[in-house]
Amino acid sequence: MYEFSPRVQDLQQRLAAFMEAHIYPNEQRYYREAEALGPWKVAPVLEELKPLARAAGLWNLFLPASEHGAGLTNFEYAPLCEIMGRSHLAPEVFNCSAPDTGNMEVLARYATPEHQERWLKPLLAGEIRSCFAMTEPAVASSDATNIESSIVRDGEHYVVNGHKWYTTNATDPRCRICIFMGKSDPDNADRHRQQSMVLVPMDTPGVQVRRAIPVFGFYGVPDRASEVVFENVRVPVSHMLLGEGRGFEIAQGRLGPGRIHHCMRLIGLAERMLARMCQRSLTRTAFGKTLAQQGVTLERIAQSRILIDQARLLTLNAAHRMDTVGNKAAKAEIAMIKVAAPQMACQVIDWVIQAHGGGGTNNDLGIAAAYATARLLRLADGPDEVHCAQIGKLELAKYR
16 A cells, blocks of 8 residues: 655645535535526635635645645645545635646746746635636547647737637636647647647637536536637737647646546545445435345445545556656556546446435535536546547557
8 A cells, every 4th residue: 555654644634624624514505606606706615715725734735846836746645636526615725726736837837937927826826717728619629639729920929719618717707817729830740749838818809708618507516617719819929838839748748647636536526425325325214224234235335445446546556657757658557547537436426326316416415516527527638538549559569
């Protein structure tokens, strides 16, 4: 088994205590506010809890660079991410929610000092939010080389045009900056050098946030999926990140840690849902026996424990590999967890729904929102099929 350092164990205990004191008691309020206010407003409970998390020293734990964050490795952050993942409310409260985490890493690595002052600094302070525009409705975005959005140089500006969706956070009134991916060199023979990433302030003329997109009926819980159109949006050439044609390079560096975060959050969510199933099965009677005494329930509880522990160990192994040999060398391990963790969570939560009967399909206990999140993450950061294809090719290469 993996062992964590005393510092990580201390952070685990402090995070767990904060969750018990502030997160779990406010979950129903969070869901009510999100539903009542909608995706274009901010749930007040979020802004009330953030100062408490910051005062408790549980802020920006995700950033590996100690000058900006806690200086934790992927392996050290993973168990903390699992605890935060137990609730949809938690990640943003600790300023550790997607896509801001990935965007902050990109800004910390590639943005100019001026842009870091303008956007990274307030993001680190939790004062603004950001979005990442890549997926498009008109093409199969699972193959990012299909992306049709354009980034065209015009003197000292780039002109940006594109139709994006599932651009998380765009409807958030605090969203100030977008990292936009599009083609700056569509005729390049190397399809992975056609793409670039550019910074687009959300108040730039031509940026139109068309609508919020529900995910299985949920708006903004926790992600604010949005449809955004960019029409002749002009940004200075200094807004180009890293250089023209390096969009894929940035994307791979950004998505590796993000996939670890998503998987560990899902493991925490699945643990919480398994607890719901166990509690339910011990207190409900059907056909003369508690659900816990029914063979099918025991089987599902056992299989859930096996699946969760398998996913956790696989994810911790991927995090360890990323820290020791780098993201590129760990690509097989990263791809494996991106398939295993969402599939695990979907299966476990489906059994939890079954144990709760009709009550499992509403959101009184956060079960429906948990399933929506798990199912979405079989697509986000690349669908299962893409990761399986990569895993299969890497495996076959051993025998060629």
